[in-house]
Amino acid sequence: MTTNILLVGVGGQGTILMSKVLTAGLAQMGYDIKMSEIHGMSQRGGTVITQIRFGDKVYAPNIGEKEADVIVSFEKVEALRALPFLKNGGTMVTDEHEIYSMPVLTGKAEYPSNALVALAEAVENLAIIPARAKALELGNVRVQNICLLGALVKVLKLKGVDWKGLLASFVPEKALAINQQAFDAGYAMI
Amino acid sequence: MVKEIMSGNEAIARGAWEAGCSFAAAYPGTPSTEIIENLSVIKEVSSRWANNEKTALDMAIGASIGGLRSLAAMKHVGLNVAADPLCAVGYTGVNAGLVVVTADDPGCHSSQNEQDNRLYALLAKLALVEPSDSQECKDFIKAAFEISERFDIPVLFRVTTRICHSKGMVELEQPGEIPVKPYQQNRQKYCMLPAMARVRHAFREESLKELEEYANTCALNRIEWAHDRKLGIVTSGISYQYAKEVFGDSASILKLGLTNPMPKALLREFCSAVDNIYVIEEGEPFIENAIKSLGFACTGKEKIPILGELNAKIVRDALVGQEAQAGYSIDLQAPPRPPVLCAGCPHRGFFFTLKKNKKHIVAMGDIGCYSLGVGEPFGGFDISTCMGAGISGTIGLAKALEMQGDPRKVLGMVGDSTFFHSGLTSLIDVIHANANVIACVLDNSITAMTGHQVNAGSSKDVQGNEVAAIDLVAIIRALGVPNERLRVVDPLDLKAVQEAFTAAVAVKGPFVIVTKRPCALIKEVARANAGKHCQVDPDKCVGCKACTLIACPAMAFKDNKALVADPASCTACGLCMQMCKFDAISRVGE
Ligand SMILES: Cc1ncc(C[n+]2csc(CCOP(=O)(O)OP(=O)(O)O)c2C)c(N)n1
Ligand code: SF4
Ligand code: SF4
Numbered sequence: 077m078t079t080n081i082l083l084v085g086v087g088g089q090g091t092i093l094m095s096k097v098l099t100a101g102l103a104q105m106g107y108d109i110k111m112s113e114i115h116g117m118s119q120r121g122g123t124v125i126t127q128i129r130f131g132d133k134v135y136a137p138n139i140g141e142k143e144a145d146v147i148v149s150f151e152k153v154e155a156l157r158a159l160p161f162l163k164n165g166g167t168m169v170t171d172e173h174e175i176y177s178m179p180v181l182t183g184k185a186e187y188p189s190n191a192l193v194a195l196a197e198a199v200e201n202l203a204i205i206p207a208r209a210k211a212l213e214l215g216n217v218r219v220q221n222i223c224l225l226g227a228l229v230k231v232l233k234l235k236g237v238d239w240k241g242l243l244a245s246f247v248p249e250k251a252l253a254i255n256q257q258a259f260d261a262g263y264a265m266i
Numbered sequence: 267m268v269k270e271i272m273s274g275n276e277a278i279a280r281g282a283w284e285a286g287c288s289f290a291a292a293y294p295g296t297p298s299t300e301i302i303e304n305l306s307v308i309k310e311v312s313s314r315w316a317n318n319e320k321t322a323l324d325m326a327i328g329a330s331i332g333g334l335r336s337l338a339a340m341k342h343v344g345l346n347v348a349a350d351p352l353c354a355v356g357y358t359g360v361n362a363g364l365v366v367v368t369a370d371d372p373g374c375h376s377s378q379n380e381q382d383n384r385l386y387a388l389l390a391k392l393a394l395v396e397p398s399d400s401q402e403c404k405d406f407i408k409a410a411f412e413i414s415e416r417f418d419i420p421v422l423f424r425v426t427t428r429i430c431h432s433k434g435m436v437e438l439e440q441p442g443e444i445p446v447k448p449y450q451q452n453r454q455k456y457c458m459l460p461a462m463a464r465v466r467h468a469f470r471e472e473s474l475k476e477l478e479e480y481a482n483t484c485a486l487n488r489i490e491w492a493h494d495r496k497l498g499i500v501t502s503g504i505s506y507q508y509a510k511e512v513f514g515d516s517a518s519i520l521k522l523g524l525t526n527p528m529p530k531a532l533l534r535e536f537c538s539a540v541d542n543i544y545v546i547e548e549g550e551p552f553i554e555n556a557i558k559s560l561g562f563a564c565t566g567k568e569k570i571p572i573l574g575e576l577n578a579k580i581v582r583d584a585l586v587g588q589e590a591q592a593g594y595s596i597d598l599q600a601p602p603r604p605p606v607l608c609a610g611c612p613h614r615g616f617f618f619t620l621k622k623n624k625k626h627i628v629a630m631g632d633i634g635c636y637s638l639g640v641g642e643p644f645g646g647f648d649i650s651t652c653m654g655a656g657i658s659g660t661i662g663l664a665k666a667l668e669m670q671g672d673p674r675k676v677l678g679m680v681g682d683s684t685f686f687h688s689g690l691t692s693l694i695d696v697i698h699a700n701a702n703v704i705a706c707v708l709d710n711s712i713t714a715m716t717g718h719q720v721n722a723g724s725s726k727d728v729q730g731n732e733v734a735a736i737d738l739v740a741i742i743r744a745l746g747v748p749n750e751r752l753r754v755v756d757p758l759d760l761k762a763v764q765e766a767f768t769a770a771v772a773v774k775g776p777f778v779i780v781t782k783r784p785c786a787l788i789k790e791v792a793r794a795n796a797g798k799h800c801q802v803d804p805d806k807c808v809g810c811k812a813c814t815l816i817a818c819p820a821m822a823f824k825d826n827k828a829l830v831a832d833p834a835s836c837t838a839c840g841l842c843m844q845m846c847k848f849d850a851i852s853r854v855g856e
Contacts, residue, residue: 086603088835099271099433109271110399112432114297114375120638121819122605135510137399137432140579142593157600164591176831177603178817182643185601194596217834 078131085150090221101237110137167201173208205265219258226262274429277400279304281407289329291322294716295341296376297430298369306728318687319344330364333447339367356390357466363414373575382549387526394526396503400434478527486523498540511578528556537562609820610837612783615757617644632656634681654688660703677704683713683721710785757781799836806850813842
């Protein structure tokens with residue numbers, strides 16, 4: 077069995093660090109892992125997508141439409157955009173945060189006001205969580221990703237890894253405590 | 267055995283090191299860039315950012331002939347730039363092993379086309395190696411150096427975005443001794459004058475035959491037999507993973523890793539043994555054509571798309587049939603989120619002014635962060651093709667407009683890295699042709715688009731050593747551009763940029779504008795700007811929206827007032843302040 081995970085967000089939100097910690101944990105659990113993240117043009121405020129697949133033996137590094145077991149979205153309309161990738165019965169976790177793209181800012185496109193309502197109607201396994209707000213409350217927006225990681229670990233029921241200890245090898249020492257708090261907070265949100 | 271999770275690019279660098287490669291040169295280009303970045307931290311390897319792909323390959327060829335195992339890396343379109351030395355070294359061959367990594371980009375994740383560079387192996391008569399994951403990136407690089415030396419042939423090492431930027435587990439080995447082969451003069455082999463080239467061409471045809479024998483039996487090409495032999499799949503590179511994902515052990519697979527010369531005997535053996543043949547490959551029907559030329563019928567591009575990138579689902583839908591799964595859909599459009607110039611980007615002041623002067627100007631663009639200026643609201647240029655063309659292309663366009671009686675002046679733009687890459691020779695053409703164009707160099711002191719690599723204008727090299735920075739304004743002056751036809755301006759000073767445009771439009775003949783201001787994302791710049799930002803005084807803001815014309819992603823407009831909605835990304839660049847006639851915006855945190 078292979079599990080497919082999609083992390084979606086906006087360039088600069090920290091999807092890459094989140095996927096690094098996740099794959100390190102999965103490696104400790106002995107899984108075969110493939111992870112794919114396309115960087116390039118997308119870093120300049122565009123949509124970013126990271127794909128993680130784990131299981132006994134994983135071949136392809138990417139995920140097609142209707143194949144994701146879990147999608148974690150760092151932003152509301154990115155959840156909407158990624159929805160076609162969700163497998164029947166899959167779980168969508170999304171931050172309630174909004175980021176306006178340039179076409180929205182210049183009035184060429186509209187940011188839907190009812191995205192979460194529509195998602196809630198369509199997706200049975202949906203968790204809307206205030207990860208960014210929590211990160212702000214903790215004192216650093218950048219730990220939004222680790223908060224979401226906590227939520228994802230809970231959704232996946234990944235046991236036997238010291239996730240908070242693992243964080244030490246990925247974040248500077250002075251930021252470790254706040255990252256650990258963010259992880260706990262995210263874990264508790266599910 | 268130590269195992270580590272690595273991207274394809276990291277594994278290529280690791281493999282080169284383990285193989286005793288001691289010279290590496292490249293020009294940045296997504297998805298190849300991290301190969302040199304990873305090699306540059308290994309002290310046994312002399313790594314260089316070259317000015318362009320041709321000079322990178324020239325350097326690597328020099329090192330190989332001199333006796334060092336050498337590697338050149340580039341993105342697919344970079345190989346077009348390096349095609350001249352590539353075809354020459356196909357004849358000369360090597361002394362120590364030479365591997366040329368081409369990182370193709372099916373799906374155009376960050377490129378202007380999706381050309382399939384396997385075809386270059388045929389053209390230049392090279393060995394072609396295609397790994398299918400990170401582990402093979404490392405193992406096959408080592409094999410590539412062996413092949414290169416054993417058959418006196420350069421190896422084209424073909425990867426794709428999905429291989430370069432995907433991670434998988436890799437078993438590490440220890441690097442051995444760095445081999446150095448003595449340099450030996452051999453003019454018959456290394457001087458490609460007509461008389462020698464004819465002889466070397468004949469040598470190459472013979473050596474390709476020997477290499478084909480090797481390809482038929484070597485470990486890079488292997489058959490995975492299934493229990494029954496109804497279905498046989500021939501595949502290479504990342505497509506192998508999709509084939510395994512879809513068919514598992516139910517089909518026999520001929521997995522090719524050494525694809526030029528094609529292992530014809532092996533193909534015959536496999537194709538004769540199975541009832542039906544599917545060829546699964548991204549891009550061109552490279553393997554498919556080889557199979558068909560041997561007289562076997564097979565299913566390939568009639569079902570597998572030639573366009574874009576594949577994945578397991580596309581392969582499954584094409585060859586097995588659509589799966590009936592409802593999936594989820596909502597009747598609600600997510601607004602598009604195209605990449606944009608960063609908050610505080612120096613290019614923004616240039617594009618805003620260009621738009622203001624659009625009545626008098628037709629603009630050509632180029633490849634770099636400034637290519638993002640093409641989008642709303644700037645609509646910065648009408649044409650962009652490839653690196654350097656933003657300057658040289660203007661010469662022809664200006665002539666064409668002149669012959670149609672179009673009074674507008676043609677403007678072209680390149681960044682600093684693109685200037686050193688091929689913009690310099692283009693500018694020489696402009697000056698020497700006395701063309702009626704405005705040539706702009708947008709100097710942000712870095713190669714930004716590909717992730718901030720140093721270039722010839724930098725005072726550090728890729729390994730962090732102090733080097734003499736090349737002064738591009740001094741070069742432009744040395745071309746004979748007089749002061750009255752040259753402006754060097756700060757792009758964040760809108761008045762100065764406008765003054766430069768006014769002067770440039772007023773005269774006939776070449777005019778050069780250099781905008782100078784480091785990219786906002788350079789570490790030192792970002793550090794210096796940390797904590798600084800602008801804010802809008804809502805009492806002074808009258809809601810005129812003038813500041814929104816510069817399209818800064820840090821700003822928003824809510825309840826009829828402008829605001830700096832994302833102070834963390836605002837750099838206090840001051841552009842919005844210059845737009846405001848009501849003094850409503852001020853800097854804080856300085
Ligand atoms: C032949 C070729 N090589 C490499 C690239 C990849 N590439 C795209 S933009 C760019 C560099 C841009 O740097 P610069 O001109 O300084 O502009 P900036 O991004 O800094 O604004 C490179 C190397 C390419 N598109 N074509
Ligand atoms: S990376 Fe630098 S040059 Fe590129 S858009 Fe951002 S600020 Fe501008
Ligand atoms: S000063 Fe104004 S224009 Fe510049 S980054 Fe900040 S909000 Fe954007």
